[in-house]
Amino acid sequence: MPKDTSIRSVLIIGSGPIIIGQACEFDYSGSQAIRSLKEEGVEVTLLNSNPATIMTDPILADHVYLKPLTVESVEQILQERQIDAVLPTMGGQTALNLAIEAGQLGLWEKYGVRLIGVDLDAIELTENREAFRQLMVSKGLSVAPSYIANSYLEGMEAAQKIGFPLVIRPSYTLGGSGGSFVMKEEDFPEALKRGLSMSPTHEVLVEKAVLGWKEFELELLRDANDNVVIICTVENLDPMGIHTGDSITVAPAMTLSDTAYQRMRDEAMLAMRSLGNFAGGCNIQFAINPETEELIVIEINPRVSRSSALASKATGYPIAKIAAKLALGYTLDELKNPVTKTTSALFEPTLDYVIVKMPRWNFEKFHGADTRLGLQMKSVGEVMGIGRSFQEALQKACQSLENGRMGLGADKKEWIRTDDILQRLEHASEDRIFRLKDALRLGVPERTIQKLTRIDPWFIRQIKELVKLEEELMRYNVPEDIPRDFFLRLKQAGYSDAQIAWLLRVDEEAVAKRRKELGLRRVYKTVDTCAAEFESNTPYFYSTFEGENESIPSDRKKIVVLGSGPNRIGQGIEFDYCCVHGLLAIKDVGYEAIMINCNPETVSTDFDVADKLYFEPIFWEHIEEIIHHEKPDGVIVQLGGQTALKLAKTFHERGIPIVGTSFENMDLAEDRGAFSDLLK
Structure with a gap:
């Protein structure tokens, strides 16, 4: 299906100020979408209130309205510009909520503006927890047992039916705001009141907790012909119970069996095709029981998300750029992959490397802040490491955090009290991955760590291998004693010269000098989607x-x-x-x-x-x-x-x-x- 030539002017709604759960990934998505639409000769008008963004720069959109994200601003634009369509999927939850409000007030119908990239029914289905649950069940997809509550009394009744532990998920909120796990009955009333107050519709989903299950995310694109392509499968290193924005994530997925992966792909495509009739991007989250491989759908975001930006950088596939063209009516097979320029956009990306995303927290700015992680997102940024192995990517991500770490430990910041470490492992906090390595270094059994953290044994074994490498390194007295093959193994596992220097108690320059003498220099590989x-x-x-x-x-x-x-x-x-x-x-x-x-x-x-x-x-x-x-x-x-x-x-x-x-x-x-x- 060729481009819809009736769409000559598009309004893009931005995400407004940077807040936890909605950061500069939407500037990236919005900027890509603007350039993508302008390539097609479309006049682009942007509504956003954040002056620090690239998307609000005069070099991008044809018309920029630095105004509050309100229906009044929307109506002013519709009065002043001949807008044919609005694309609200590039501005996160803020833009979607504004599109819903404008639709309910009849603005789109009044000014003859079409909603592209998503439809209001899809937004309503995914944000209304009960409607979403019923839709998934009707399609034969499993979800966690749950009940909707619009009042304190209904919430208490739901808790009696489900039992503890359970989860409270407010409707129409961002970054897990108001959500919480409730382990004991006496904690439930306060958590319920908080959840109801945080939801703009005064509605919460009371859901059975699947603590300890593994969490996965799939990024998909769908076109007007109902073709669906899966761009990336992302695995959360941390189990269910920690907001995905606060979790270390890995792509491609490392611990999925092929049968579970194929089932997840099939269910993701079925779920996306069930969401109304729209062309654009979608993010789907699944939980899987590590013992039985039982699979349940957690939630769907019918828009470009924080994970979309990560998936784009992880694969090299520009999701927002392609999603914008799909919204104009193109189909995936009509578009070229901008990276290879020869393959179709319907060609799924393939990775010959590993990426690790690590969140960046700022708890040090707030003395006494609760550093425990849960359903409400607390990180303010993120970094990504790319390597040929999980170990290399993880260490590079640690080196990127700007918090004084030289990699995953081996940098004079280790803990040495086993009791303190075990307590930190049981209650997830921002430094848990570092404490996990400390525990292995002190001889805590892998099985004990797995029981406390519910992190998959494969990841624990990968970190255990790093501990063994360090033990082997410490047999040498000076860098000159390290043989080339072993030095190469250390570097391929992501170790920085500074880490090696700390372990040998020598100067970093001495390690760098030895590495260069051995001819160990980095080479650079391409991220090419294929x-x-x-x-x-x-x-x-x-x-x-x-x-x-x-x-x-x-x-x-x-x-x-x-x-x-x-x-x-x-x-x-x-x-x-x-x-x-x-x-x-x-x-x-x-x-x-x-x-x-x-x-x-x-x-x-x-x-x-x-x-x-x-x-x-x-x-x-x-x-x-x-x-x-x-x-x-x-x-x-x-x-x-x-x-x-x-x-x-x-x-x-x-x-x-x-x-x-x-x-x-x-x-x-x-x-x-x-x-x-x-x-x-």
Whole structure:
């Protein structure tokens, strides 16, 4: 089915301010959608209230309304612009809720505007917990036993029928707001009152808890001909009971049997096709019993989500870009994969690497904050590590967090009291993965850890192998004693020079010197959506320790831009805005623009923004290897916030040119005493 030529002007609704559960991934999605629609000659009008975003920049949309996300703003736009259709799936739950409200007030009908990319019935079905449960059951799909409650009395009756433990899930909320697990009857009344008050419709789902079950997410796209393609299957390392935004996630799924995976695919496609008649993206969450492989559907998001941005960066498949074209009427088989430019968009991505996403919390900013993790999302950002193995990807994700860690432990921050560690494992918190390794290092049996955490034994064994590698390393006294084969094993498992130095109690420079003497340098592999089955020229790379290097340096003049890493309080989306504009300016003056960043939510890590993207930690060892490989004319550190600025001294000491403000002047501005003396 060709493009619907009657759609000449589209309104995109943004997600508004950055809040927990709805961060800059929607700037990435919205920016992609705007560019995708403009490629088709569509006039794009944007409504958003966040001035720190790329999507609100004049270079993207034809018309930008920096206004509150209200029906009054929507009506003003509909009066001033000839809008043919509205695309509300790129702005998260905020945009969907606004589309619903405008629909209920009759605005879309009044101004002759079509809803594309989703339909109101699909939104209602997925957000109304009881309607969703009934739909899934009618299609033969399993869901957890549950009851809807619109009052305190109904909630108490539901709890009596289900028994404990149970889950309270408020309707129409974001990031799990108001949701909670209730283990004991005496805790239920307060949790129920909170859930009812958090729901805008004063409605909650009281559901049987499936604590300890494994959680999986599938990202799908569907077109007007009902073709469905599964873009990515993501496994949560943490079990059910922890919000997926607070869970470490892995792609592709590591612990699924083939039969369970095929069943999950079939049920995901059936569930998506049952959601009205729309073309666009969808995220489906499943829980699976690790003992019996019983499968239940948890929830569906009929829109681009936080997981969509992760899946796009994990696979290289631009979900939001394709979803926007599907909303115009194209079918998947009519569209080309933008990465290979030869295969169809209906061709499912294949990964020959592993990605690990780790959340970034900011509990240190709030003394006394409850650091335990549960149904309500608490993380403020995330990072992604890419490697040839789970171990390498996990260590790179740890190195990306900007919290002083050099990898998964082996960095002088280990705990040594077994009782404290076991308590931390039983009650999930932000550092549980580090405490899990501490437990293995202290000899706690794998089975005990599995019982406490409900983390799949495969992941525990992978971390146990790291502990064994460290024990083997500590047999050597100095880096010069380490044989090449063993050094290579350490690097392929993701160990940084700093970790090896800490374990040997030597200087990091001595380890780096030995590594280079042995000829152990990183090579760069391409993220190409097809595991190298087809030719691809995507300039999107990650590092590993293997033979062939797929990143060939050009002979052009080039500048490296350092990104800002994960979002956190005090350093957010505004620095990504700066990085993107820096890259565009570098390209405008004829230089090759090279981006280094590790945040999957950002526009700067979109593969077609820079001339080359290195998805790597903002961590000295990784940056030095890229500098050695590319030999740029300079590095820009002033666009990436404190993350990039704190590396300026190292660049200066090693004679690597800093473009823009000199190191001396940056140091003067950062040193309050020296700056005060200057002003005098």
